[in-house]
Amino acid sequence: xxxxxxxxxxxxxxxxxxxxxxxxxxxxxxxxxxxxxxxxxxxxxxxxxxxxxxxxxxxxxxxxxxxxxxxxxxxxxxxxxxxxxxxxxxxxxxxxxxxxxxxxxxxxxxxxxxxxxxxxxxxxxxxxxxxxxxxxxxxxxxxxxxxxxxxxxxxxxxxxxxxxxxxxxxxxxxxxxxxxxxxxxxxxxxxxxxxxxxxxxxx
Amino acid sequence: xxxxxxxxxxxxxxxxxxxxxxxxxxxxxxxxxxxxxxxxxxxxxxxxxxxxxxxxxxxxxxxxxxxxxxxxxxxxxxxxxxxxxxxxxxxxxxxxxxxxxxxxxxxxxxxxxxxxxxxxxxxxxxxxxxxxxxxxxxxxxxxxxxxxxxxxxxxxxxxxxxxxxxxxxxxxxxxxxxxxxxxxxxxxxxxxxxxxxxxxx
Numbered sequence: 001x002x003x004x005x006x007x008x009x010x011x012x013x014x015x016x017x018x019x020x021x022x023x024x025x026x027x028x029x030x031x032x033x034x035x036x037x038x039x040x041x042x043x044x045x046x047x048x049x050x051x052x053x054x055x056x057x058x059x060x061x062x063x064x065x066x067x068x069x070x071x072x073x074x075x076x077x078x079x080x081x082x083x084x085x086x087x088x089x090x091x092x093x094x095x096x097x098x099x100x101x102x103x104x105x106x107x108x109x110x111x112x113x114x115x116x117x118x119x120x121x122x123x124x125x126x127x128x129x130x131x132x133x134x135x136x137x138x139x140x141x142x143x144x145x146x147x148x149x150x151x152x153x154x155x156x157x158x159x160x161x162x163x164x165x166x167x168x169x170x171x172x173x174x175x176x177x178x179x180x181x182x183x184x185x186x187x188x189x190x191x192x193x194x195x196x197x198x199x200x201x202x203x
Numbered sequence: 204x205x206x207x208x209x210x211x212x213x214x215x216x217x218x219x220x221x222x223x224x225x226x227x228x229x230x231x232x233x234x235x236x237x238x239x240x241x242x243x244x245x246x247x248x249x250x251x252x253x254x255x256x257x258x259x260x261x262x263x264x265x266x267x268x269x270x271x272x273x274x275x276x277x278x279x280x281x282x283x284x285x286x287x288x289x290x291x292x293x294x295x296x297x298x299x300x301x302x303x304x305x306x307x308x309x310x311x312x313x314x315x316x317x318x319x320x321x322x323x324x325x326x327x328x329x330x331x332x333x334x335x336x337x338x339x340x341x342x343x344x345x346x347x348x349x350x351x352x353x354x355x356x357x358x359x360x361x362x363x364x365x366x367x368x369x370x371x372x373x374x375x376x377x378x379x380x381x382x383x384x385x386x387x388x389x390x391x392x393x394x395x396x397x398x399x400x401x402x403x404x
Binding site for chain 2: 033034036037040062065066067068069070073074077078081084085088089091092093095099100101102103104172174177178
């Protein structure tokens, strides 16, 4: 659980000790889906960070007004509100990116990390710190996804951010392009990160 | 007022929904024009790319597009222009792929023996997999591709077939279904164009 509620404590918690992906195993759906290209992953993660930050902020501001019975419905409403806003902005000002991401933007709504943070943190904390919690949770999500995407794009396409880095003779790993490889990559990452954690604890 | 009571809950939910939906509707309305322009531009660029016409800025693209001849043959609108003494036709197609409709443009020469080019306007395929149909390497496989009697055929595997005499293209790895659908869509379009341009004997 939360060690302390200072800005630094939250940062450490969300990036490492309580990371949404490899400790809480949340948001796996998008981890599996978007990570075969770094570019899509990065944009998706930025979208998640923004939505999560503002959702937490909003939930925290109006939390004392929300009746307990409809708490979850209101949270979902707020999340979808920001997701649609992101979608509208992308469509109007960054049409190329909006096209590349296609249906993924809408799927941010179903990312359980966002609702998880709104329920676990924003419901019981002050607005500014809740916003920070949302942003850092998103950052924790982003770097794990980028690591996975880096390996998948490199081995699957031989590229990094669309640029060729491996020689022509390199045989591309088709499996890395397909969703199953995200399972393998994620499992390996969890193994490595947990290993490091346990070593630290043992000391 | 009791915040856990039924009345408060109903009023609160109503107000919250109203406020958020109102803001969304407003945002949608404000950006509507821009989104429409963007969509129009996607379409214009797709036509020019398919017809292998080079353009610089978006304004230039729109200007060139205005300059194309619009022809209506048997209720179907085709755009045509003359490049190096050869008349080429562009057809806006629409067909079903794995997840939804693919809209795009297919350009052919006058006697429908060669594809001039292909471009995608919109699709709902999986980003990173089927969504790669809009990537340049995939589209470039069709540039000046010869059309055989059976249209264009597909090769599963490989990463790009740039032999433009063999009437074949390579599928996208991990997106065989979408690639197969593209083959069907393209061949249907070719058939339609042959019918329209009257070279079907």
